[in-house]
Amino acid sequence: MGLQRLSISVALCTHNGERFIREQIRSICLQTRPPFEIVLSDDASSDGSVDLARQAVAECNRARPEAPIALRVLQNAAPLRVTKNFEQAARACEGDLVALSDQDDVWRPERLDLMASTFERRDDLLLLHTDAQLVDGERRDLGGSLFQSLEVTPAEIAQIHGGQAFGVFLRRNLVTGATVVFRRALLQSALPFPTEWLHDEWLATMAAALGGVDLLPQTLIDYRQHGANQIGARRRSLVEKVRLATASRGDTHARRVARAERLLERLRSLGDQVAPAHVEEARRKVAHERLRAGLPAARCARLVPVLRELWAGGYGRFGYGTRGAVRDIVESV
Template sequence: MTLSVSVALCTYNGARYIGEQVRSICLQTLPPSEIVLSDDASTDGCVELAQEALETCQRERPGLSIRFRPIRNAKALRVTKNFEQAASACTADLIALSDQDDVWHPERLARMVAEFEARPDLLLLHTDARLVDGSLEPLGNTLFHALEVKPFERAWIHEGRAFDVFLRRNLVTGATTLFRRSLLVQALPFPKEWLHDEWLGIVAAAIGRVDVLEQELIDYRQHESNQIGARRDSFMGKVRKALASRGTTHQDRARKAELLLERLLSLGDQVAADTIRKLRDKLEHQRFRAALPASRLARCVPVLREAMTGRYEKFGRGARGVVRDLFESV
């Protein structure tokens, strides 16, 4: 029996593109059973436009049965909590996350659902995406290119080492993600300090199997209104980041690690002892970075000592993190 799919679609003043996205969902070779649309206090009629797009598809394709379940927020929840609300309301076996402005390739759900049917241990699956502009014109590269995904990172995920990858950095983009609804038992509630997709990805990797398909199964639109986009930094962009103010970045990352540790400890023997050990090591590294002195000169010795432990490589971008900690301003 084919696994059923709910689409958790979140909107915020998405009238410009929502019709195209809903239509691409309806035209899947394996359509979902429902679309749960959680709207974050929009004022542009995008919920009605989404429903109209679905009804148009149903008229064009007699027999197409997709339930439309809108949830309207009087006050905006913002991205993470809006997706939490949408996912929590889903009823199917699998949940596909959806932004309001992308376009799915017709075979997206069929290709991904087949992986779950063949692999009972698979909890979460994500994919690459083709980057396009506001008019759906290809930008000539992909999401994984923009994220500078390395061959070893892909290999580790395929080998069942996604948790090791995600301790370094998040590679799960919600718009490309499908996961078993059962994951919500451990993942809810989503901490507001985390983005919904990175939280789902790392919790899934801590308790089960995560994998990635390297095909581009959606057009991931890049435009001026993106809340979260994907743009590869230029060399000068990386230099500017290395010299930018530290702000609260490292304190925020330490707090996120603390929240993750609290959640995983609460899951008891669902989480391997080695996973907890790695996370504690990650937390120690983040606390070290958060406590570095304001003086660049005073950072030199402790940063170099920390580099000798290998933790910059285990829990970040290696030499790039060392350079940032040496040169970032206060």
């Protein structure tokens, strides 16, 4: 008996994306294994993004009539913003698998075939992500990949391959939505997406909590960096890192507490779907972020609680280790 062939939907979100949308649509339609539908959720565009998308799909269907792709368009009169716009698109998808798509990238022809076949071999898999090639607005190679810009380590990759993605994602997000395909069944636990989180971080963390995340090392998309990205990728220089470390904390820590609390609430609501160890780690994450948010204004007064938390392992488990501890001591209020 052969493997079950899974159907694929694409959740494509747009906002004033007419500069790149045709090229992206064509790269989706001309996949070696095309999706059966594209759900386009447009976030109050004032340009011709939607009309260009319709034209591009029609062109592709004329060129490949044996594999027509349905286009469904959802248009928002008022913008929902990134997370809720992707939620709207994902909710409307009907395929077994949902591939997330930005408006300005270009997919390699084999992307969906490689990713869908991985799901078909692995019933446990809920979410799969990949590396991406960084290119500029004209698709000129910027000389690096997404994983390189994120400084993804071999240890992190090994942990994700080994089923330990939840611990990795409690430290930092390594999943970029433009590279993601997930099993639509994940939405049963992940909806609604909390506004404190970006959609890709939330989906990845929820999938990891439920036990099914992996990555492919291939660069399966050209990920454009053109100055107008809502979310982009670029490696920071040493000077930028120092400037960031000493900058004002503002409401950063309060927002991190809110994110951690939303995650813990959701995991608890899922009962025995989530391993108790994951719930306990999420609880410890909340405690760690609350400690950081409650640090005193005076730098000298932060030294003891920060070093105590560093010694206890909190900074290593939920952040950037010693680097994070030093930042909490030196940053301004």
